Amino acid sequence: MKATNKLTIIPLLICFLFLSTSGWAQLQTIQFDSLYSTYLKEVRQIQVIFPKQNDPDSKDSLNVFYVLDGEWNTSLSETALDFLKYAQFVPTNTMIVSIPNKYKNEINRRERDFTPTQVKDYNESGGANNFLLILKKELVPYINEKYPTQKENNVLYGTSWGGLFAIYTYLHEPLLFKSYLTVEPVLKWDNGYINRIASEKLENIMSAKNTIWISSRDGKDFERMGIAEFDSLLTLKAPKELQWKVVTYPDETHFSTIWKGLYDGLKFIYKE
Template identity: 30%
Template sequence: MINKPLIILTISLIMIIHNSLFSQSKKDQQYLFEIGLVDSLYSKTLGEYRKIWVHVPESVTSDKNKKYPVLIVLDGDTQLLKIRAILQQLEGVKVPEMIIIGVDNNTNRLRDLTPTKPHNPSPASPLPGGGEKFTQFIQNELLPYVDSKYPTTPYRTFFGHSIGGLLVLNSLFLNSASFNNYIAIEPSLWRGGDYDYLKEYSTYLKNTQFFQKSLFVGVANTMSRLNLNLDTTSVLKDNSRATEHIRHILTFAKTASETNQNKLNFDWKYYDNEDHNSVVLRSTYDALCFLFSWYPENKNDLMKIKNADTPVDEALNIFNKRNKELSSHFGYTVMPEEQVINRLGYQLLSMGQSEKSYAFFKINIDYYPKSPNVYDSMADYFESEKDKENALKYARIAYEISGEDYYKDRIKKLESNK
């Protein structure tokens, strides 16, 4: 006779054990990398909670005092992953590490990202025209919230695609105090209806001073699907509604390029083989390289630092010159990266430039006196010089700061080799 209650109990136990193991495996699962910590804040301006995704560089774990420029990304649910992938290839070399804030615009995207309301809105589509209020939310609520919770600096970049690009331009012209850089990819300048964005923004370009502001505009080839044999010159003479989008952007880009007296640092690029959506990757890469063209190290300066004929004082002056330049661009004092100095110290040591190597390890201690790593590096320097007494001195300081077994073991090893 089959004992049905026993079978049911057995199956139930198996399912409970399986679910428990599955949940545990999900909990312990390791990812290649994770991005976009979910956060949210209540907006009095919007009268609703707004979700954001926050990505903080991994280097913050090794330097709790480090702060980062901020990149605000509209349509964060679709754009954050793309932008993070690009930054991963560029940061530290062509651009600084940045905190990325992806803003959720899923509830009513058209309302959030269009600055003006038409006189006769279509009842079939969501009501547009909340862009000014959404900009107030970003300036007065989101940015202060992010600054209070995450390790930020006041240097900020604003990114938007399509109608998000439209809001980015509107922010530059009407509310430019909050951001240094603006990236508008395929901005929907044609969407004004009764309001002529192109005309208004062109007027701002001619009559406003944009001191220390930069703008990049990316333009896709939205003509290819029309089969009209048009190019970026001939399309400007076309009056069809089908080409309205690209005509508005090209005209804006031409006006911005020809208006030199406004001090706006401007560039734009047309992508013949990209459409409205695919253009985001390539244009964002180009935008970041343009906006931070001043960031990469000067290779000639680096070669001169490593040149054995360059005196120590001159090498240090060359190195410090870049930090002064970065500080000028960022608008606040920028300290050189600990790992950059460290790497340079070891490179010079391996090249037999002992005195110069010591100088760079020394300034790393001056810049980062609470980092055990800088003292450990100095211990390496003295060990290479056969000065075990000073090597022990710096290894002990590293251990006093960190208490880690690695430094404790190193002290024992140095003491045993005395």
């Protein structure tokens, strides 16, 4: 058995060394940018990461992968996208727009931006509508104007509260993004607020060819997070043109699920 393992490792090492010297591992072109939000009266930083081998001044159109919680979700997103591009599961003309959170007095304000309702003990909660307006009215138009994007192929990626916000965005503005990739969305927020509004919202979504990916832990966590109920609502009410998939993973944590969920989710949303 040990010998077999060594024989397996050798070609993997060779493959890794090859990739390290190939175009897959070339340096990214990164631009740091910002815009002022009239809705929150604050400057929001963004990071634009172009595909490898892409000229930032090129007029070739690009898919855009928007990453919430950019300060910690971007690195893994880059790695997963680059690997899956090399493996020919993801279009090579895909750029990343990283959206880091706003901090005040070293306090992360994602609670304010990602949660749809005011909840006791969460003093800043309930600002998701304003943050959605930032994306709809300011950030996405800004990116589409400044860069040669394929507007019809935008993807929004969020984990945890960011996943909650991504589902909220789909229910309220399904056409803003083509695909919504979420890992461990906290759909239990405010006693299942999303599930309370989802039935009516889903019935009113017309002519939107979206893709939704949801991944989470299995078992009691799948139920406790409110994802099982949303899965049932999708089964009953999903718009005809919606492509969706809910996947659960055993023996994972709230954070470790991100590795598997992002990888599998990227393959799913780009499978066409």
